[in-house]
Amino acid sequence: MGGPLILTLSCADQPGITARVTSFLYERGCNIIEAQQFNDRAGNEAGDRFFMRVAFDPDGIDSGRLGAEFSDFAKAHAMIWKLARQDRPCRVIIMVSKFDHCLVDLVYRWRTGELSIDPVAIVSNHPREIAIRSDIGEIPFHYLPVTPGTKDEQEAALRDLAEENQADLVVLARYMQIFSDAQARHFAGRCINIHHSFLPGFKGARPYTQAYERGVKIIGATAHFVTGDLDEGPIIHQDVERITHADSAADLVRKGRDIERRVLAEAVRLFVEERVLINGNRTVVFRA
């Protein structure tokens, strides 16, 4: 019998829903470790939306049987839900173009046991000697070059790689090619990008140049889910740093690297721990 399970769900808000979910677990001998919920009263046309994350010890019940019984419960409440094992590492494909600082940071946090991930592949649209300047050890590297004429094939190759490796998550760690709408839809909710600006400011290419020319006093980074709309996916995590008039564009790039690394790592941790729920074009993040 494995360790704790994590149940995440969303549904139309309804009186007593929290009690019904916790009672469902209690009646099957489960012991709740952590529970958080949020009721989005943002005035959606469909009404208030309820979100919940429950970590629990299944104790006596088999997770397969629990899932089957919860499936009936979820149908009765029109829930979107997921049941995951807390101790199962998240199988991750990490994609990179020419700047590997975020990639190397994720690999370090994996090697030290900080991030519960299993990096099943590293993918770049550039050859290994261009894309990777650091030791990535035994992680398989896949060179997937792309041109406008080969984009369909290159994207199909990524889908095949994700399927073959049963990847749970694709991380765009400064991967600088735009996913087609179809590719973004294929990986909806399981592809995270690190954008090197404090969105919604400075979308698109070369955000540090844009920021320098605008004369900003703060720079930032944003980790978000990838959608067909460039740099407009639901935001997971952001952070910023102050800069001054004396900082050059190169200084912004240098100072930005540290922000990008920590923002992406935190977003991956939140995803791995099933703490991020998508709420339209926003997220609900149940932080520890």
Ligand SMILES: Nc1nc2c(c(=O)[nH]1)N[C@@H](CN(C=O)c1ccc(C(=O)N[C@@H](CCC(=O)O)C(=O)O)cc1)CN2
């Ligand atoms: N469908 C999506 N694909 C990608 C997203 C996204 O949000 N939705 N994020 C990007 C990463 N990114 C910023 O974080 C980004 C990448 C590329 C560009 C861009 O304009 N690229 C040019 C070429 C630039 C170059 O080669 O240096 C282009 O493709 O025409 C802007 C932002 C990853 N993919």
